[in-house]
Every structure is written in structure tokens, then in C-alpha cells.
Amino acid sequence: MQLVKAGLCAFGMSGKVFHAPFLKEHPGFSISAIVERSKEESKVKYPEATIYCSVEEMLQNADVELVIINTPVQTHYEYAKKALEAGKNIIVEKPFTVDVAEAEELVNLAEEKGLFLSVYQNxxxxxxxxxxxxxxxxxxxxxxxxxxxxxxxxxxxxxxxxxxxxxxxxxxxxxxxxxxxxxxxxxxxxxxxxxxxxxxxxxxxxxxxxxxxxxxxxxxxxxxxxxxxxxxxxxxxxxxxxxxxxxxxxxxxxxxxxxxxxxxxxxxxxxxxxxxxxxxxxxxxxxxxxxxxxxxxxxxxxxNYMNYYQQIYEHIVFGYALPSPGKEVILNxxxxxxxxxxxxxxxxxxx
Structure with missing residues (x-):
């Protein structure tokens, strides 16, 4: 089974509850990197992941192809843009961005880079x-x-x-x-x-x-x-x-x-x-x-929220439809x- 290496931009509630458990239990994903600015809580359940002190450090050094932007909405645009510019496919937590202008710019950038952008509409x-x-x-x-x-x-x-x-x-x-x-x-x-x-x-x-x-x-x-x-x-x-x-x-x-x-x-x-x-x-x-x-x-x-990550995996490996693509969520x-x-x-x- 092809393995997709993923990185989490934060390990707060979103990371602990909605993302890490599903990435760990899905056999097609590997949690390779987690950003924790001042703690190392993720080591208990996810010792295989390298901990980075910032999103920038993770994007520069981590061997990942999928990045989950699960930080506060006010930072979604900044981190999503940096991840796309680093050549990473991204999942952005909802709400997508603070306004439609940011959302449209990110969708256009993903298309220019040939990368995918999905919004986590769980x-x-x-x-x-x-x-x-x-x-x-x-x-x-x-x-x-x-x-x-x-x-x-x-x-x-x-x-x-x-x-x-x-x-x-x-x-x-x-x-x-x-x-x-x-x-x-x-x-x-x-x-x-x-x-x-x-x-x-x-x-x-x-x-x-x-x-x-x-x-x-x-x-x-x-x-x-x-x-x-x-x-x-x-x-x-x-x-x-x-x-x-x-x-x-x-x-x-x-x-x-x-x-x-x-x-x-x-x-x-x-x-x-x-x-x-x-x-x-x-x-x-x-x-x-x-x-x-x-x-x-x-x-x-x-x-079953696992079905979201199953659809992400099938999109990466088989080219099936992407769940909640950014272009669609612009309407929201x-x-x-x-x-x-x-x-x-x-x-x-x-x-």
C-alpha cells in the first residue's frame, strides 16, 4: 500500500481529535511531522513523528507531501500559502479563511502549482x-x-x-x-x-x-x-x-x-x-x-470521519474525486x- 507522509501544523484540539487519530489508524498515511511550539505532548501517542517548533521549520525540513493547516483561522491563509509554495498538497481546517479574497488566492495558487487543496468539511x-x-x-x-x-x-x-x-x-x-x-x-x-x-x-x-x-x-x-x-x-x-x-x-x-x-x-x-x-x-x-x-x-x-481521509487517499493514489475541494468551498x-x-x-x- 502506497504510504502518504503527512504533517500537522498544530497539536491542539483539532490535531488531537479530528486529524491525528485518523491519520494514525489509516494504513495509507504516516504522521511524519507535528508542530508543537513549546510542548512535546504528541510524543506519547505519535512517537514516530518528528516535532518541529514552527510551521516554517517543518516545511523546510520535513519529508511530507501532505500538510494539514489546523491552526487558528486567522493564520490559515499565511500557512496554506507557505505550504503550497513549498510544493505541498494541503488540507485546510474549516473555516477555510477569514474572507473570500484569501480563499480565491489560495485556490488559484494551488492550481498554478499543480497541487490539491481540500477544506476539512467533516x-x-x-x-x-x-x-x-x-x-x-x-x-x-x-x-x-x-x-x-x-x-x-x-x-x-x-x-x-x-x-x-x-x-x-x-x-x-x-x-x-x-x-x-x-x-x-x-x-x-x-x-x-x-x-x-x-x-x-x-x-x-x-x-x-x-x-x-x-x-x-x-x-x-x-x-x-x-x-x-x-x-x-x-x-x-x-x-x-x-x-x-x-x-x-x-x-x-x-x-x-x-x-x-x-x-x-x-x-x-x-x-x-x-x-x-x-x-x-x-x-x-x-x-x-x-x-x-x-x-x-x-x-x-x-x-465516519475516516471516510474523509479515505477519499483524500484515493485522490492521491488513484486520482478519484477530491473531497470538499477549495474551489467548491469558495462558495461558502x-x-x-x-x-x-x-x-x-x-x-x-x-x-
């Missing part, structure tokens, strides 16, 4: 996202008229992460953090909208970056899609509500991969590794061919930029 491999996609593909709801996708939390006190919460940091706040997922899911389901209206602000006050947003996307054929997130939501909503002219589908956000990884779970290559779902997590309410109502409780099948950045503009100017933005 929520495409969540069980709940996949279940909604399945229902939409089955066309049981008929023509979709309205949809709502939410990602809520109850985090009323500051986390202390300035790159995520300081209003002075471009790219901070929930719109870039959680909005990067919701916007991506809306585009994957329904395509690129014609225009939008957004409300984006901080419920915790002006001393903090935005922690609330509501985006109304206007599509052709009168489809409306609402994206919403709040950190003052103690009781969960249905994360997905899809309504068509033949029925409705409601889906809870039940994927638990992140929590299991944080608790120390080890992903398994080529098999499901998460705990099975207990009970149901969705409601499908439709009219059948006889115009009779069928109300069905549904259960989503397991998601356009929506995020337009949402900030809409909220500031209190008007509809034509895309």
Missing part, C-alpha cells in the same frame, strides 16, 4: 447530515419549499479563546466557526442561492465576537432556507427541518463522533467505530401514492462574507 460525514441527504435523494418530500438547519449550543460564558471570541479578530465568531458547517450543508443540499438576508451579532455583548446568526437564503423556484445558531439554547431543537409539497422530514443532530473522540475513542479503518444509535432520531411525515398520511420514525446510520466563503455585509447594512444582498 460534518459532511455526520450521521444526521447523511440521513437528510438520503431522504432528499429519495424524493419522498416532493418539491422542497422550505428548510431550516440549526447548530445550537449552550455556552453562556467566555471560553478564553481570543481567535474565536475577540471582536477585534477578523474571522472570529460563530458565523465562521459553526456557520462554516451550516452554509456548507445548505449548499450541498440545495446549491448556491440567489440572494440572502442575515442577522449576525453577539448576545454576550459588544466585547465578544458574534455568537448568534440567522441567515435567510433565497433560491430559485421560491425555495427558502434558514440557517440559525445560538449559544443560548439549553433545550435542543430539531437540527434539520425539511418541508416539501408531499411531506416533511425532521432530523435531530445525533452524530457523536466528536464527543467519542474527545473521550478517547480510537477510530477504526474500514469499519464503523462509533457507538450505535439508541432509538430513533427523525420523523418522516409524507403523503403516499394514495394520498394517505404515513408518519414514520427513522434512525440514521453511523457517520461568499455566503459568509455576504452575511456579514447584510447584517451590517441591514439589507438583502444579491449574490
Amino acid at each position: 460534518r459532511r460525514f455526520d450521521r444526521d447530515f447523511l440521513q437528510v441527504q438520503k431522504v432528499l435523494n429519495e424524493n419522498k418530500l416532493g418539491t422542497i419549499k422550505e428548510a431550516e438547519i440549526r447548530f445550537d449550543r449552550f455556552r453562556t460564558t467566555p471560553s478564553g479563546k481570543q481567535h474565536k471570541e475577540s471582536p477585534d479578530q477578523v474571522g472570529s465568531g460563530s458565523l465562521h466557526d459553526l456557520g462554516a458547517h451550516l452554509v456548507d450543508q445548505a449548499v450541498q443540499y440545495f446549491g448556491f442561492p440567489e440572494k440572502l438576508f442575515a442577522d449576525v451579532f453577539s448576545m454576550k455583548g459588544a466585547a465578544f465576537a458574534n455568537d448568534y446568526f440567522e441567515i435567510l437564503l433565497y433560491f430559485k423556484n421560491n425555495l427558502r432556507v434558514r440557517l440559525k445558531s445560538s449559544v443560548f439554547t439549553k433545550e435542543d431543537h430539531y437540527a434539520y427541518k425539511i418541508h416539501g409539497d408531499k411531506g416533511s422530514f425532521l432530523q435531530e443532530r445525533t452524530d457523536n463522533q466528536e464527543n467519542e473522540l474527545v473521550a478517547g475513542a480510537i477510530p477504526v479503518y474500514g469499519d464503523e467505530w462509533t457507538q450505535p444509535l439508541k432509538g430513533t432520531d427523525g420523523i418522516l411525515n409524507i403523503l403516499n401514492e394514495n394520498s394517505e398520511t404515513e408518519r414514520i420514525m427513522t434512525s440514521s446510520e453511523a457517520g 466563503m461568499k455566503i459568509i462574507d455576504a452575511s456579514l455585509e447584510s447584517a451590517k447594512e441591514e439589507r438583502i444582498i444579491v449574490l
Whole structure:
């Protein structure tokens, strides 16, 4: 099996939870380099990796062909550009960049260098996202008229992460953090909208970056899609509500991969590794061919973030389709930029 040598630009939560475990357990990858500026925590689980004190040192000295840019979003552009200029293929953590201009420049540079750039849109491999996609593909709801996708939390006190919460940091706040997922899911389901209206602000006050947003996307054929997130939501909503002219589908956000990884779970290559779902997590309410109502409780099948890295490997070795290529995720950045503009100017933005 061809071995792909990879390097991690950081060993914080993203590196420890979302990247290193999958790279280690996938037989086609080898973690050859990890950047840790002042610690050597990675030695415990990844002794085979050489530790570097900076991204620049790793790019100059490490024998890697794939670099994962998993640093704060404010540094994505700088490090991604340096990695591409060093001749490395790259995976960039979401959110891709702080704005669309940075994203477009990086995509163009990757194309010029003949390298690939993928954005780590891992929520495409969540069980709940996949279940909604399945229902939409089955066309049981008929023509979709309205949809709502939410990602809520109850985090009323500051986390202390300035790159995520300081209003002075471009790219901070929930719109870039959680909005990067919701916007991506809306585009994957329904395509690129014609225009939008957004409300984006901080419920915790002006001393903090935005922690609330509501985006109304206007599509052709009168489809409306609402994206919403709040950190003052103690009781969960249905994360997905899809309504068509033949029925409705409601889906809870039940994927638990992140929590299991944080608790120390080890992903398994080529098999499901998460705990099975207990009970149901969705409601499908439709009219059948006889115009009779069928109300069905549904259960989503397991998601698997390993499939992202499997697709990366298959792209490198076999030339298969690249997951979430940067050129595609530019569309997400356009929506995020337009949402900030809409909220500031209190008007509809034509895309």
C-alpha cells in the first residue's frame, strides 16, 4: 500500500481529535511531522513523528507531501500559502479563511502549482447530515419549499479563546466557526442561492465576537432556507427541518463522533467505530401514492470521519474525486462574507 507522509501544523484540539487519530489508524498515511511550539505532548501517542517548533521549520525540513493547516483561522491563509509554495498538497481546517479574497488566492495558487487543496468539511460525514441527504435523494418530500438547519449550543460564558471570541479578530465568531458547517450543508443540499438576508451579532455583548446568526437564503423556484445558531439554547431543537409539497422530514443532530473522540475513542479503518444509535432520531411525515398520511420514525446510520481521509487517499493514489475541494468551498466563503455585509447594512444582498 502506497504510504502518504503527512504533517500537522498544530497539536491542539483539532490535531488531537479530528486529524491525528485518523491519520494514525489509516494504513495509507504516516504522521511524519507535528508542530508543537513549546510542548512535546504528541510524543506519547505519535512517537514516530518528528516535532518541529514552527510551521516554517517543518516545511523546510520535513519529508511530507501532505500538510494539514489546523491552526487558528486567522493564520490559515499565511500557512496554506507557505505550504503550497513549498510544493505541498494541503488540507485546510474549516473555516477555510477569514474572507473570500484569501480563499480565491489560495485556490488559484494551488492550481498554478499543480497541487490539491481540500477544506476539512467533516460534518459532511455526520450521521444526521447523511440521513437528510438520503431522504432528499429519495424524493419522498416532493418539491422542497422550505428548510431550516440549526447548530445550537449552550455556552453562556467566555471560553478564553481570543481567535474565536475577540471582536477585534477578523474571522472570529460563530458565523465562521459553526456557520462554516451550516452554509456548507445548505449548499450541498440545495446549491448556491440567489440572494440572502442575515442577522449576525453577539448576545454576550459588544466585547465578544458574534455568537448568534440567522441567515435567510433565497433560491430559485421560491425555495427558502434558514440557517440559525445560538449559544443560548439549553433545550435542543430539531437540527434539520425539511418541508416539501408531499411531506416533511425532521432530523435531530445525533452524530457523536466528536464527543467519542474527545473521550478517547480510537477510530477504526474500514469499519464503523462509533457507538450505535439508541432509538430513533427523525420523523418522516409524507403523503403516499394514495394520498394517505404515513408518519414514520427513522434512525440514521453511523457517520465516519475516516471516510474523509479515505477519499483524500484515493485522490492521491488513484486520482478519484477530491473531497470538499477549495474551489467548491469558495462558495461558502461568499455566503459568509455576504452575511456579514447584510447584517451590517441591514439589507438583502444579491449574490
